[in-house]
Amino acid sequence: MPKLIFEKHVNNSNPFTLPTCDIPLPELSETIPAQFLRNESIALPELSEVEAVRHFTELSTRAYGVDSGFYPLGSCTMKYNPKINEWAARLPGFAGLHPYQSEDTVQGALQLYYEMQEMLAEIVGMDAFSLQPAAGAHGEMTGIMMIKAYHQYRKDYKRTKIMVPDSAHGTNPATANVIGYEVIEIKSNERGLVDLEDLRTKMNDEVAGLMLTNPNTLGLFEEDIQEIAAIVHDGGGLLYYDGANLNGILGVARPGDMGFDVVHVNLHKTFSTPHGGGGPGSGPVGVKSTLIDFLPKPVVVKKGDTYGFNYNLPLSIGKVKNFYGNFGVIIKAYTYIKSLGAEGLKEAGQHAVLNANYLRHQLRDDFNIPIDRLCKHEFVLNSKKQSDYGVTTLDIAKRLIDYGYHPPTIYFPLIINEAMMIEPTETESKERLDEFVDVMKAIARESAQETEKVLNAPQNAVIKRVDEVTAARKPIVKWEAP
């Protein structure tokens, strides 16, 4: 078991040294009144540089990224993160820019930002974009704030509800709630799609809008999207597009053409920026012209040959994030879009869908696939066939770890019992997919014949399964000096 960095502390071992400086160095007690000075010491660990480097290197060997292997996490779009993107974001001309520098000193950054707004608008069929939100959920929040601001501006105060399908990502209802809306859940029909009758019944003049993911979390395209849009719009509501699954239609179809009024995209999913172990991401928000006035400020505009910020947006919802968004992430996504171009983006979308359907086809004999028809970028299977042997989806996921894979998303979407949601992405080769199929088939076999192996998995990981109950009941959330 590796030690925590605090357990590696050695007094006076840290070599950090400031440059020499010949200015007066008065005692702090002379320059800062005593009431402001810290009494308790911080007690950060002290290590030599080599030991600090080894510590973090060791931690990295106990992590698993896309570069380590196949990562079929449904709804997370774990595609390859091109290295040129990382190089670009680290250029001193980008990484070394202070956000409050004058516009004339950051023209290259503003041009990139402006072009990115334009390119994203084209890709999803919207009229304008803000790149400010820091993540998908943050983009959702920004979008729902704009929907609220729109209705309030029209003095339509009775719209206090947001509709969300029962297959939605958990962030959708959570977002609606934090923006002060009551959440109305819309049922899915037996085909895994929005139940139009339920939608019609629930749409009324108290509903501000519908949040929808398309393809949805079952990986299915909402074929009735035009009718869905008509029902919501005819009732005076707006349509929100959760872009988590944009990769399934990338370059092929656009939310804007389907009737969506506001969308967020996840640069860390569809546009290849790394997930960073949980962030940073970036969740730009695009709108149709009806909502442009409500975008967060500032937006980047082009004036002749120069670029600048426009803060003069009197109806703007204000700001959702400091400065202008996760610029370092935006650079990577920009590099990706420039690299792939129009054809490359479409091919990415097509191959993502091909890979998902190929896996679905190859796994259908050994695993139950509750809705087994043409899918987009992902599909959902479950452990129904294995349950006879007492094997759950969790067990299968843990056994995959033994075989060197990151498990798919499990127990989501909630509308499928024991769900396992598989999204291979377009950056996996057929060989990789075939290897995965072989392993899944092996696990299916083991479930029947060598059940203990599956139930006791993982055995080859750095730890066995963990005691999550004690972790939650008696939380230890920081290290305490002995």
Added chain:
Amino acid sequence: MKYTPNPSSVVDEMLQTIGCSSLDDLFADIHEELKVKDRLNLSSGMGEMEVRNQLKYLAGCNIDTENYPCFLGAGAYDHYIPAALEQLLLRSEFYTAYTPYQPEISQGILQSIFEYQTMICKLTGLDVSNASMYDGGSSLAEACSLACANSKNKNKVVISDTVHPEYLDILKAYALSGHMEIVVVPGQDGHSDIDAMVKAIDNETACAVIQQPNFYGILEDPTAVEKAIHENKGMFIMSVEPLSLALLKSPAEWGADIAVGEGQSLGINLSFGGPYLGFMAANKALMRKIPGRIVGQTTDLDGKRAFVLTLQAREQHIRREKAASNICSNQALCALASSMYLSLVGDQGLKDIATRCHHLALYARQEFEKAGMELKYKQPVFNEFALKVNNPVNANRILLENGIIGGYELDDALLLAFTEKRTRAEIDQLVAVLGGIK
């Protein structure tokens, strides 16, 4: 350039396997009229060398802090980042990983977050830290939401306008929810109007907020506000600059219930404003209320120490329409950068850096006064202060002509920040140029 590994012959083989005759067949469930005709109106793809040239060109159109001394602060600071940190952060097991939902395969990320949480607790003196949030401004808004959600009858946020103006803008946007009423108390002479804040606090006040050092770089004494808000059973929230905590009283020592702030100073590139690091720490009573992820220590089946995401019942994927926050990610890589930073500079190093920043700011103040210039405010500062100038825009223009990135433009002053990267020579030049134009 493309990153799809299957050549067309393999694609055809796969199509055949699944019973499709073309890639178009895969989209038969999308109405024809919804499909993009021909292709998106974007440029064609580029090879790596070409795209590299394009990015290099754009980066070259900017003036950057690597090549120009920078005196801008106002919530983002030009600190030195150790070489070891930049190298370690490129370990792709870290940066290409997803959220550590599967603990057996993610111990490295989970341990790094546990260490980060511990360091934030050490800096703030508080009991529990989440795994990080988007940035300083949104963390503050989340803290205020938490305070309002935590009490049935309280929804008022009393906040000084000496807090970063963008943080106030973000807070106001979050208040669109209708769950919070924001009462902004105007400051006076560059610091919070403590008496007015105390008067504004009543039994409907969920929290009172003070930033330390405040937006103008000045040290605030929030003692009376802390007392008043606690007497009214509300929460005291401080937004703090983490580097300053090497010298300054911790939020816990001031009696804060929640501390938030921007962690960019701790080893994170300026990057034109993001990605940065929002942190949030709170006292023990809020452990199950604090938004975002938390990593906890537990054991595996063999009794070995292990780490896992915990207390998730608070989170959006379980509570869905009842969740008080919709945050479902963190800034893990930025949090990792900050714990690498704190480990590489160490306890004494952090104090040395903070002290150097402070000394350089004091030196500049002294030199400006010697040059006959006037400080906008005279109170004690950490590493930032406002200097009176007649025309801040013009002053910055002239500084730039002299190869210096100047300060943040206030109405009649420049807000100047000093980091350990600045030298005496750079400050002497700054004083000479500004002294020449006044």
